[in-house]
Amino acid sequence: MAADPHTATSLDAYWMPFTANRQFKAKPRMLARASGMYYETPEGRRILDGTAGLWCVNAGHGRKEITRAVAEQLEVMDYAPAFQIGHPAAFELANAVVRIAPKGLDHVFFTNSGSESVDTALKIALAWHRVKGDAARVRLLGRERGYHGVGFGGISVGGMVANRKAWPTAMIPGVDHISHTHDLKRNAFTRGLPSHGVELAEDLERLVALHDASTIAAVIVEPIAGSTGVVMPPQGYLKRLREICDKHGILLIFDEVITGFGRTGSAFAAQEFGVTPDMITCAKGLTNGAIPMGAVLVSKNIYDAFMNGPAGIELFHGYTYSAHPAACAAALATLGIYEGEKLLTRAKQTGPTFEKAVHELRGLPHVIDIRNYGLVAGIELASIAGSPGARAFGVYQKCFDRGLLIRTTGDIIALSPALIIEPKHIEELFGVLAQALRESA
Numbered sequence: 534m535a536a537d538p539h540t541a542t543s544l545d546a547y548w549m550p551f552t553a554n555r556q557f558k559a560k561p562r563m564l565a566r567a568s569g570m571y572y573e574t575p576e577g578r579r580i581l582d583g584t585a586g587l588w589c590v591n592a593g594h595g596r597k598e599i600t601r602a603v604a605e606q607l608e609v610m611d612y613a614p615a616f617q618i619g620h621p622a623a624f625e626l627a628n629a630v631v632r633i634a635p636k637g638l639d640h641v642f643f644t645n646s647g648s649e650s651v652d653t654a655l656k657i658a659l660a661w662h663r664v665k666g667d668a669a670r671v672r673l674l675g676r677e678r679g680y681h682g683v684g685f686g687g688i689s690v691g692g693m694v695a696n697r698k699a700w701p702t703a704m705i706p707g708v709d710h711i712s713h714t715h716d717l718k719r720n721a722f723t724r725g726l727p728s729h730g731v732e733l734a735e736d737l738e739r740l741v742a743l744h745d746a747s748t749i750a751a752v753i754v755e756p757i758a759g760s761t762g763v764v765m766p767p768q769g770y771l772k773r774l775r776e777i778c779d780k781h782g783i784l785l786i787f788d789e790v791i792t793g794f795g796r797t798g799s800a801f802a803a804q805e806f807g808v809t810p811d812m813i814t815c816a817k818g819l820t821n822g823a824i825p826m827g828a829v830l831v832s833k834n835i836y837d838a839f840m841n842g843p844a845g846i847e848l849f850h851g852y853t854y855s856a857h858p859a860a861c862a863a864a865l866a867t868l869g870i871y872e873g874e875k876l877l878t879r880a881k882q883t884g885p886t887f888e889k890a891v892h893e894l895r896g897l898p899h900v901i902d903i904r905n906y907g908l909v910a911g912i913e914l915a916s917i918a919g920s921p922g923a924r925a926f927g928v929y930q931k932c933f934d935r936g937l938l939i940r941t942t943g944d945i946i947a948l949s950p951a952l953i954i955e956p957k958h959i960e961e962l963f964g965v966l967a968q969a970l971r972e973s974a
């Protein structure tokens with residue numbers, strides 16, 4: 534296609550995020566419409582959505598309730614300043630989120646994305662220790678292979694090298710990482726949570742011994758690590774992290790940007806795994822992906838410390854679009870759908886069929902691990918020597934050509950379909966994927 538930006542269809546001007554731009558622009562893949570479990574290409578080819586967009590369209594595409602709510606809100610009031618003045622939908626939404634949140638997380642700070650939620654939570658953690666008079670707690674801990682978005686805070690606590698290596702001196706100081714929990718040797722082909730690896734939580738004690746707890750503000754982990762390739766928490770691991778944090782006065786933050794809103798079979802993974810953190814970061818499924826929005830769920834203990842602090846603005850932080858009226862309308866409609874259709878626990882019913890289907894891929898060429906929980910699965914492929922990621926990307930392209938959208942990270946395929954998925958879609962999804970894997974032999 535022409536590179537002239539004056540041609541409306543030129544692909545040149547748009548610098549695509551997390552995309553091999555040159556490769557894409559040489560052979561574009563476009564989506565034009567979406568409804569239910571399917572996308573449609575501009576030529577009218579149907580593509581089964583195996584990834585709920587980017588882990589966000591949990592109630593399926595084209596939900597009219599959300600469209601109507603957003604349109605009505607924009608008609609009535611398009612925008613209200615976020616600072617020092619409110620609008621009713623923001624308060625209504627905060628209450629609605631708290632109703633489905635783990636007990637004890639009863640305050641909500643709104644953002645516009647997962648990355649902003651992460652940076653917000655990290656800032657709240659630091660400011661909380663300070664407002665309590667413990668300003669020496671300045672260290673933030675993440676985990677190797679973690680993904681926490683792309684802000685400077687998020688890449689600092691994140692642990693994926695490609696997202697960090699270009700900005701080595703821009704990391705926030707004092708950050709350290711506990712070890713990841715991916716263990717192919719002991720846990721390959723586990724269904725649900727792996728039985729090996731609870732002891733990896735003790736790595737937090739190593740960092741406490743190294744830095745001293747009095748310097749550590751918080752540790753952030755994804756309950757299920759998504760972007761690194763779907764890594765499940767070993768049985769008992771999150772509980773042990775909670776215990777160690779409690780012992781040392783360290784805040785525990787769960788980044789639930791992908792696990793929030795029903796992915797695991799509960800509203801949040803914290804409930805599913807029976808471990809309550811001090812804060813939860815979320816986004817994506819909050820609005821079914823229709824309007825950008827994120828949130829940080831905060832414990833009463835944290836919120837109250839600010840409210841008992843100096844008079845005036847308690848936290849010098851916020852976004853022009855925090856609790857944007859259109860986003861609030863989308864989120865309220867989304868939560869209404871989740872409740873009305875019992876979607877937040879649907880993965881418990883569909884999960885076993887999904888699990889059976891994904892594990893039937895075992896034995897296909899180059900498949901070295903399959904892991905799953907609720908409606909999320911990772912399929913790890915052996916890399917082609919010298920070309921990491923090429924094998925999985927080949928499968929991705931084949932799937933797209935055959936009418937299926939999957940996601941790949943390195944040589945791991947991640948599946949996270951909308952929670953409305955039915956057995957016939959599961960059959961279609963794994964039929965296409967199995968064929969693509971066979972062809973990639």
Ligand SMILES: Cc1ncc(COP(=O)(O)O)c(C=O)c1O
Pocket residue numbers: 645646647648649651680681682683755759760788789790791816817
């Ligand atoms: C766990 C986690 N945290 C944060 C983010 C960043 O969210 P966003 O892309 O909305 O900034 C993501 C995105 O996939 C994520 O998976």
